[in-house]
Structure formats: structure tokens, C-alpha cells
Amino acid sequence: MSNVSLRNVRKTYPGGFEAIKGIDFEIPDGQFCVLVGPSGCGKSTLLRMVAGLETISSGEIDIGGRVVNEVEPADRDIAMVFQNYALYPHMSVYNNMAYGLRNRGMPKPEIDSRVREAAAILEITTMLERKPRQLSGGQRQRVAMGRAIVRQPKVFLFDEPLSNLDAKLRVAMRVEIRKLQRRLKTTSIYVTHDQLEAMTLADILVVMNGGEVEQIGNPLDIYRKPATTFVASFIGAPPMNLIAMRPGEIGLQFAGDSRGTTTAGILGVRPEDLSISSDAVAPGGLALDLTVEAIERVGPETFVYGSREGAQGVSATPGELPEGEVIVRIPGQTAPAVGEHIRAIAPRDKLHLFSADGRQRIDV
């Protein structure tokens, strides 16, 4: 069993900065966990603590039933893949993959069979005699993964492994990493700031903010029911539209809701849940009157940027929506013209409501 448990893990850097503020979660054996969050939220620090490259100020990290706080990185039975592959330039691909095993004194035939098996899985068998400089970026990344695979560790740790690759290769390697992990069934922790990578790779998604876990769960559950406006605007692109509601407006919108008359809040609606229509809105549905400010045609779909006159938008952290702006995501390429007045509507069951400070989801 190689489940990983973090129990009230904290990290205070010398100088007093609290980078990790008490994190608790468990990754069951064989699951793929992704840590996602904006720059500086502490995801690399947390990963490095699991790896043993960073000390733990308090709390416990448990790998496969053993508390590893005091265990050296080399003895934790983990293998790490970084964004800079850190291959030895003068060694062949074969030797790069075999190096760590030789250092451990593993018998030659065992090393050979592990390297060849990993190379076959990664489809780099024909490149085993080449030097890293004779490989493309994607191929080097595979060698870096091969080096981790041959160790047959309890846990794989990935720190933004794809960020040096171009966009197309990133997508291809993302799919490969997922297939590989499904095949090997090795518990994995993967750090990224890319929400798409996080959504597509994770069995368990951990959204971090300011050294804390903002939300943890299955990626689609998080997409459907973000716990805070931070998560709502971080997961999903373009981000969820967030609109400040004054006391009274919530009552009008969510007819019959008792909080509505006195409490302010934030209404959320995803760009893909809005459609442009002059139809009457069903009870509880949302209708926004917009002036089209800009159009982005990306091929299969079009993003319509509209402004609400007299309306208050909310810039939630990480605040991608300017005040009063609403994004509507429509299929195809047919779009209204800039300057046109349109109505965007969404049904009641696609609306989200948050407390006025954005820290709490309210189910209505």
C-alpha cells in the first residue's frame, strides 16, 4: 500500500514566513493527486516536503504507513520528475536511466530488464544509445520519466514537468502521463499552475491558496460546485462570471430565499452556461442585458465579452474579470457585432451563489 497522508503539515521558512498553514489530506493507493494554485501558494513547497527536500516545521507526512518526517529523501521510496529534466549530458539515454539503479548496487541483469521495460513503455527503445542533446524536448522529458519509472517507487512526484514544452507537446505529454500512471498504478502527486492540466490529470484535485487548501475533491465536482469564488474563478477557462448582488437582489433572483432581502452576496455563472436569447426567462433564471465590447473567435466556439450598464462586477482573486464584464461562451463562429445590445440568459440550476466575501458557497 502506498497511500500518502498529510496530517496538519506546516512550513515556516527561516525569517518567519508561513508558506504552508496546516494541511490535511490523504491520497489513497494508486491515485493521481494534482496540487494546483497560483504562483506562491505553496504547492512546490508541499511537494518538496513530501520528497524530503524541505524540512517540515510541524505535522506528519506518512508514505505507505510510515511517518517519513525524519527519513532521508533517498530512503523515502519516491521518484521525482522536474520541469528541467536534469539529465546527465555526457551519458547515453540508457545510462541516464540506469545510473540511479547502479548506485544502489542493483545487479546488472535486473537493471537491464528495468531500463528496457521502461523504454518500451515510453517508446524510446530506439534512442537508448543517444545522448540527451540528440533528443527533442519531449523525448528528454520521457527519459526523465523513464528514470523515475525504473526505480519502481511507491510514489511519483511531478513538479511542473511539462512547463518547458511547447503547447502542442504539452497536451500530448499530458495524455501520455495519464495513460502511463493508469498503467503503472503508482500513487502520484503532480504540481501545476495550469488548471486544464489539473482538471484532466487528477483523480483528486487540491486547489491551494495562500498556503492552505481551498478545496479538495474530484475535479468535476469542484468544477460543478466550487466552494469559494477563488476556486470558481481559478478552475474553468474563461473564468466564472461573478456579479455582486445587493441585499434584495438575491431575493428577486432566487425567489423565496429568506436571506434575499437582507444579505448581499455574489452570483456566479459560467460563460458556457449563458446563451444569447431574447426568449423569456424561466422563473429563477438569470437575464443580463449587455453591450458587446469584444469578440474572440477561437474556432469551435466564440467568446463574447459584454458590459452590464450600471452593474457592479466583482474582481475575485485571482481576478480575471474586470468590473462589470461578463463573458458568454457560444458554440460556433456566429456572434453578435461589437456595440450590439444583447441579452444573455441562464437557467436557475446553472447559477451559483456565494457569500459577499466570496469565502462560502451558498446552496439555494
Ligand code: ATP
Ligand atoms: P510557483 O508556481 O511560483 O512555483 P508555488 O505555489 O510552488 O509557486 P512555493 O515555491 O511553494 O510556491 O512558495 C510558497 C511561498 O514560500 C512563496 O511565497 C515563496 O516566496 C516562499 N518561499 C519559498 N521558498 C522559500 C525560502 N527558501 N525562504 C523563504 N520563503 C520561501
